[in-house]
Amino acid sequence: MQVRLEQVTKTFAGSKNTQATAVKELDVTIASGKLVGLLGPSGCGKSTTLFMIAGIHDVSEGHIYFGDHDVTALPSDKRGVGIVFQNYALYPHLTVWDNIAFPLLNAKEMKKRLKQRFAELSPPMANFKAYIQRLVEEAAKLVELTAYLDRKPAELSGGQQQRVAIARAIVKNPSILLLDEPLSNLDARLRVQTRDEIKRIQKQTGITTVFVTHDQDEALSICDEVIILKDGVLQQQGPPQEVYDHPANQFVAEFLGSPQINLVGGSIKANKLYLGNEEWFALPESLSDQPVNIGVRYENIRPDRENRKQAFEATVTSIARTGGTSTVQVRLADGQPMRLHRDSDDVLQEGDRVRLYARPRTVYIFNAEGEKILQC
Amino acid sequence: MLKKKAARQARYDRSAYLYLLPALVLLAVFLLYPILNTFLTSFKNEYRFLTGEFAGFGLQNYADIFKDATFGRAIINTLFIAFVCIPASMVAALTISLLLNAIERWQGFYMTLFYLPQVTNVIAAGLVFAFMFNSNFGLVNTVLGWVGIDPVAWIKGEGIAASPKLYYEAYARCLFILFVYTVWQGISLKIILFMGGLQNINKQYYLAAKVDGTSSWRIIRKITLPLLSPTTVYVFITSVITAFKAYAQVISLFGSHYGPPGDDSKMMITLVGYMMDAMGDYLTPGSISKASAAAMILVLLVMLVTIVQFKLTKKRVHYN
Numbered sequence: 001m002q003v004r005l006e007q008v009t010k011t012f013a014g015s016k017n018t019q020a021t022a023v024k025e026l027d028v029t030i031a032s033g034k035l036v037g038l039l040g041p042s043g044c045g046k047s048t049t050l051f052m053i054a055g056i057h058d059v060s061e062g063h064i065y066f067g068d069h070d071v072t073a074l075p076s077d078k079r080g081v082g083i084v085f086q087n088y089a090l091y092p093h094l095t096v097w098d099n100i101a102f103p104l105l106n107a108k109e110m111k112k113r114l115k116q117r118f119a120e121l122s123p124p125m126a127n128f129k130a131y132i133q134r135l136v137e138e139a140a141k142l143v144e145l146t147a148y149l150d151r152k153p154a155e156l157s158g159g160q161q162q163r164v165a166i167a168r169a170i171v172k173n174p175s176i177l178l179l180d181e182p183l184s185n186l187d188a189r190l191r192v193q194t195r196d197e198i199k200r201i202q203k204q205t206g207i208t209t210v211f212v213t214h215d216q217d218e219a220l221s222i223c224d225e226v227i228i229l230k231d232g233v234l235q236q237q238g239p240p241q242e243v244y245d246h247p248a249n250q251f252v253a254e255f256l257g258s259p260q261i262n263l264v265g266g267s268i269k270a271n272k273l274y275l276g277n278e279e280w281f282a283l284p285e286s287l288s289d290q291p292v293n294i295g296v297r298y299e300n301i302r303p304d305r306e307n308r309k310q311a312f313e314a315t316v317t318s319i320a321r322t323g324g325t326s327t328v329q330v331r332l333a334d335g336q337p338m339r340l341h342r343d344s345d346d347v348l349q350e351g352d353r354v355r356l357y358a359r360p361r362t363v364y365i366f367n368a369e370g371e372k373i374l375q376c
Numbered sequence: 377m378l379k380k381k382a383a384r385q386a387r388y389d390r391s392a393y394l395y396l397l398p399a400l401v402l403l404a405v406f407l408l409y410p411i412l413n414t415f416l417t418s419f420k421n422e423y424r425f426l427t428g429e430f431a432g433f434g435l436q437n438y439a440d441i442f443k444d445a446t447f448g449r450a451i452i453n454t455l456f457i458a459f460v461c462i463p464a465s466m467v468a469a470l471t472i473s474l475l476l477n478a479i480e481r482w483q484g485f486y487m488t489l490f491y492l493p494q495v496t497n498v499i500a501a502g503l504v505f506a507f508m509f510n511s512n513f514g515l516v517n518t519v520l521g522w523v524g525i526d527p528v529a530w531i532k533g534e535g536i537a538a539s540p541k542l543y544y545e546a547y548a549r550c551l552f553i554l555f556v557y558t559v560w561q562g563i564s565l566k567i568i569l570f571m572g573g574l575q576n577i578n579k580q581y582y583l584a585a586k587v588d589g590t591s592s593w594r595i596i597r598k599i600t601l602p603l604l605s606p607t608t609v610y611v612f613i614t615s616v617i618t619a620f621k622a623y624a625q626v627i628s629l630f631g632s633h634y635g636p637p638g639d640d641s642k643m644m645i646t647l648v649g650y651m652m653d654a655m656g657d658y659l660t661p662g663s664i665s666k667a668s669a670a671a672m673i674l675v676l677l678v679m680l681v682t683i684v685q686f687k688l689t690k691k692r693v694h695y696n
Contacts (some may be wrong), residue, residue: 076587078590087580089580089581102588106590
């Protein structure tokens with residue numbers, strides 16, 4: 001189901017009549033059946049947004065639509081969402097089976113819906129209990145936990161607990177699945193494994209899924225789309241690669257990509273771009289003279305061996321070799337540092353003078369306010 | 377190598393015991409010895425407290441107290457307090473705690489209010505309760521008068537010895553007062569314990585249940601109560617011990633003759649009361665040993681209830 005946020009604002013009352021705005025006039029559309037990441041640093045309002053979609057937090061202003069249906073005033077249990085909390089919130093006294101079955105045996109409404117689905121089954125099943133059993137087993141099978149149904153959560157690993165939480169969220173066949181920092185409680189190796197797992201489960205079920213993360217690697221690797229927030233304000237939305245290649249502003253450029261993008265001070269004078277004090281290249285568009293920040297990613301800086309006009313000179317200050325690649329730090333003529341990636345078998349030495357270049361379309365030019373003014 | 381390790385461990389143990397010595401000595405002198413001594417004394421026939429003489433070991437004291445009608449009353453009254461006041465005060469405390477936990481405003485204020493009985497002197501509060509139930513000018517009769525009910529002679533025992541009917545009516549009224557006071561007195565500590573247990577439950581369980589559309593009643597039954605069970609067991613066991621030790625409230629409500637004025641049967645006596653009376657009568661041969669035998673019965677009862685409780689709830693208590 002498509003989720004649409006229209007001018008959604010969330011303010012929390014602070015002490016002494018102050019108000020904190022967690023989310024500000026957010027306009028976002030999440031396409032049906034997609035896996036979408038809400039991404040941003042701590043305190044950017046991403047979890048608040050997720051909880052507003054879930055109906056756990058009220059919306060201060062604006063509207064939330066599921067499909068064409070305005071759910072802004074609908075309580076969370078009427079929205080048909082499944083949610084996985086950061087620490088899973090599995091009921092510790094219940095077995096995995098009971099945890100997964102919990103939402104099914106809940107409210108009258110849920111039972112009514114299930115009974116109806118049960119009546120329409122083809123081929124029909126003998127009894128309702130067996131149907132519940134089947135739903136739980138299907139969910140357990142989807143997250144590959146069939147062998148653990150009799151265990152208590154404390155007897156499972158973190159990754160397995162995570163999957164129980166996912167099974168509990170999807171067993172009631174939600175229209176939307178919400179995950180709050182699903183990977184943050186797992187160790188690094190398990191994290192990679194689990195994020196692929198989430199991707200697989202999402203593709204298999206086709207449920208529109210929104211997940212919150214502060215880890216850009218996580219978002220870039222599994223999302224169909226990312227939504228980047230900062231201080232409660234939408235920065236950019238789009239497919240991960242596109243957002244990575246075409247950041248809307250300096251914040252997005254800095255936030256995405258590890259290692260962090262190179263940012264070097266420079267200026268525009270007479271429609272020419274200056275890197276530090278050195279003239280770099282002529283701009284294809286006319287822009288007013290101003291100081292600028294120039295962003296170039298590590299992998300886009302290369303040694304110039306063909307005497308290009310758009311090359312610039314630098315001195316190698318240090319080389320850090322890590323396996324197949326090394327990170328080379330250089331100093332520009334005016335002393336500003338810059339880093340780039342090279343193969344480890346490169347013959348560069350500390351103190352070498354090198355000529356470097358980057359293709360103009362990989363160079364982002366930001367003004368003093370951090371807005372992107374040009375990417376050739 | 378192994379020998380060396382064992383030697384080091386022994387040295388380590390020795391110094392640990394040395395540090396523990398002062399506490400162990402105190403425990404032995406003031407706890408272990410009295411318990412053993414009470415146990416032995418309870419089997420000494422015709423034991424004289426002042427001289428320490430006795431006529432051999434036997435079950436005479438136990439036979440004596442079980443023949444004593446006052447001891448029977450003490451057992452019945454103590455069991456009454458345990459089986460009526462513990463469930464009543466636990467249900468009341470749990471209900472109040474669940475309500476208190478659900479409110480946000482004034483929570484601290486109400487918690488202070490409910491804690492007040494705990495910091496009130498048992499005797500003083502008991503006297504106030506006795507006053508409230510006074511037949512002529514008590515608050516209870518005044519309130520009953522407002523709704524058109526004739527004054528009740530709450531604590532009255534004149535002439536009851538003549539008729540079993542009058543006796544049991546007076547007994548029922550006194551029990552009622554005793555129950556009300558005991559529940560009131562015991563509820564505050566239970567509320568504090570339950571509140572602590574409730575606030576230890578992770579709020580995310582409730583959020584998760586809410587998103588799944590779980591009804592409040594089901595949340596209480598399936599989430600709150602199971603997760604609160606360790607607290608409930610703790611409250612229950614301490615309540616059992618407190619209930620079986622009931623004494624001060626009886627004295628403060630009914631005086632040292634354990635009954636309404638005019639009663640000479642020690643109608644409201646408890647096990648501890650029985651022991652206190654026997655000990656006060658220490659000059660009579662066999663009295664102290666009878667008190668010891670009663671103490672042993674008390675210990676047995678508490679142990680029995682606790683063991684039964686453990687067996688019954690073993691599977692249903694969830695410890696994290």
